Amino acid sequence: MENIIYSDFIKPCESENYIIEHFFVPVEYIDDDNHIMSVGSYIKLLYKHVPNKIIMSTTEYEIDTNNDFAHEAYGDVLIGGLGLGVVLLLLRENIDVKHVTVIEKEREIIDLVWRQLQLDSRFNIIHGDCFYYTPNKKFDCMYFDIWEEICASNCIEMELLNQKYTQFLKSTTGFISHWVEAECYELADSHGGCPYCQSKRRHKNNKRELGARQKIAEV
Numbered sequence: 001m002e003n004i005i006y007s008d009f010i011k012p013c014e015s016e017n018y019i020i021e022h023f024f025v026p027v028e029y030i031d032d033d034n035h036i037m038s039v040g041s042y043i044k045l046l047y048k049h050v051p052n053k054i055i056m057s058t059t060e061y062e063i064d065t066n067n068d069f070a071h072e073a074y075g076d077v078l079i080g081g082l083g084l085g086v087v088l089l090l091l092r093e094n095i096d097v098k099h100v101t102v103i104e105k106e107r108e109i110i111d112l113v114w115r116q117l118q119l120d121s122r123f124n125i126i127h128g129d130c131f132y133y134t135p136n137k138k139f140d141c142m143y144f145d146i147w148e149e150i151c152a153s154n155c156i157e158m159e160l161l162n163q164k165y166t167q168f169l170k171s172t173t174g175f176i177s178h179w180v181e182a183e184c185y186e187l188a189d190s191h192g193g194c195p196y197c198q199s200k201r202r203h204k205n206n207k208r209e210l211g212a213r214q215k216i217a218e219v
């Protein structure tokens with residue numbers, strides 16, 4: 001897939017609750033999760049009313065983790081969560097992808113991002129919540145990226161989404177995947193499967209102090 005220059009698509013802008021900013025990393029560094037931040041320009045989408053509340057960014061880690069699905073996808077694709085549209089720009093390069101439906105909960109994020117992506121007619125967006133949305137067709141593959149942190153408790157929502165959407169897969173070879181699901185399940189396993197208990201304390205212990213997305217908020 002070609003090297004996408006995200007800043008060619010997404011310009012700085014803001015709405016009542018969200019802001020999209022460009023930022024520059026002057027010196028390469030490796031964060032506490034061993035993710036490289038190379039020198040260069042990046043974009044971040046933030047929630048305005050909570051300090052450093054990053055929703056999405058265009059760091060290497062984000063692009064790599066969204067790229068896995070973008071490579072594997074084919075046919076009719078369902079995406080949960082628009083964010084900055086990183087996965088959509090990657091899917092646009094995949095000629096095996098015939099049609100993409102995106103469900104996004106936040107109207108303001110759709111208004112800020114969707115038009116800027118300049119996607120072709122294979123792509124359409126629905127304003128809705130993927131936990132409540134009922135598709136009117138079946139899909140070859142689906143990808144949900146609705147989380148702000150890597151957290152064991154994400155597995156609960158992944159399981160719910162799997163249960164809800166499996167019936168909307170076209171065939172048994174179709175698949176559903178979620179952003180960094182292996183890491184979330186690993187965290188869950190290492191804490192004795194706590195996502196399925198209701199204890200907030202145990203969930204908090206499972207959470208990394210700062211999720212991968214929050215770490216770059218201060219840059």
Ligand SMILES: C[S@@+](CC[C@H](N)C(=O)[O-])C[C@H]1O[C@@H](n2cnc3c(N)ncnc32)[C@H](O)[C@@H]1O
Nearest residue numbers: 081082083084085086087104105129130145146
């Ligand atoms: C991390 S961003 C997605 C990043 C995206 N993969 C990309 O490539 O830029 C998460 C997005 O999911 C949306 N979201 C959160 N919960 C949702 C839900 N239940 N249904 C639909 N969208 C949701 C958020 O508003 C946000 O736009």
